[in-house]
Amino acid sequence: MADFQIYQSYQRLLKNEDLSTPLAAILALTEMMKQSNAGTMFELLNELKGNAEALSRHSSNPIGLNAGCELFIEFITLFPHDAASFSELKTELIRQGQQYAGQALAYRAKIAELAFDFIKDDSILTHSYSRVVLQTLLMAHKRKRISVFVTEARPRGMGIKTAEMLMAAGIPCTVVLDSAVAYAIDKVDFVLMGSEAVVESGGLVNAVGSNQIAIIAKAANKPFYALAESYKFHRMFPLSQYDLPSHNPGVLSFPQTPSARAHPASSGLSSESSSILSDNGSPIKITQEDIARNNPDVDYTRPDLISLVFSDVGSLTPEGVSQYLVGMFAG
Template identity: 40%
Template structure:
């Protein structure tokens, strides 16, 4: 049975519009509110334990109907716990410190809820009339940006189906209902369609220290094809997805990478590889649209320093 912290976290995620970061912060704020601690150290220990439970839940999902990103969960937990440490140093009075942490958690949630709108306001200017845009996977941030652009411009979108969970169909449904001409293609057709599109925009499960991203499997392939055909490759992601990780290759980051939607019976000498995410190095990325502004990949490390200082 999942602990209370995990159940509360999953409960927040039942809302289809709830971001992982918002659910994490609400859960950790709840831990502080319920905590009977009398010292700052006890609060920090309680939060550390809760963060460990949330990370474990992301690595081994309790509810298969909810898609979790271990990188997103880890990044937000690290950021909040860093603020807790700073708060302990700033406030000598325990009650005042606890109240400040709760207020900060609520403020973070409010700010996070506006992040997508800010990204859409910044990024939609890069979409121009008559363009054809390619996107991969299902990103609410990217969808919001494209919907914002569609209010004043006419363009079309090519969406990869996003195997193995076919996440692209969700994106295509939302865009087509909004009146945007949308074409769904098989993932393997990215190269065929890339020469016809004007730009690529994807979301991210996590943005790492060197400005690269971890995202749905196939993003790396998409970025390499775009690079080869000299098409701009943009990433739209909230700053709470900035993670203190520095991967050097595809296996050098923590993730729950085996999808369960694979054949149940195989030949004894055959295995099925079905990773859910991959790493795209920064030199394939043109720009990142974030709530902190439009950033080059090299600027991500500077922003991480500001977030964690």
């Protein structure tokens, strides 16, 4: 186990475009089990928990992978067996983990079928990039007339990737500035959102900006639907944005910079020659990279803002998600 690098294995698995972070985490843990020298279930569980913690430490946004690790470790803990030896049991656990990850790839198609019944000839707003949302929209396009507004989704700009893929499939699509969602919402019939995790409160963790879209949709009386595979259900109960494990004190902080002054030669109205200098004479310039570093990647959307969660286990209200999670982890 000393030479097994769990995070490198996880990163390698993520290169597969079909694998989301929870499934990549599950498969990384199954690879760890192959390398493990554990001789008892107690030792194996300790190794699994230690490697799950290592994955979380190395990731700036561990929410999705934590959901996968949590699910897999709970499965290992409660797995019923009649194996004659621990070695035989470990082989079966590895097989079960790999089999689950393979079967879970079909969950998106199941969710798409479920959400399809709620889609008419509509205009839809979506945010950032989500494999399950993309699959749902592509399915709807084959049988219905839809048009899609996609937010730009800064700082990563993943909404542009979504828009390009939708347009390549022939779906009428336009990219909306994140700051223009309230302007565009009256043209929209409902919001269709992906997820990084659905938490125990029934709330949603997703790309930053999701929360403000939900607030705007609620104010405009537009349904807000979330799509989430059940392996993204996470036993976490955030009360605010700052309870997310991806939050750090550096987010939205005020950097220590020298006070600025306008260059005397640029005191006219022309902006072309103007520059801002600090007291020591060095220019001050804020880049998009600076802004991205000082902002969160994900945010939390409260359950009261969510109309329904479509999952492979059914169409659930936020309260239904809470009940399902309690049952799943109660054994």
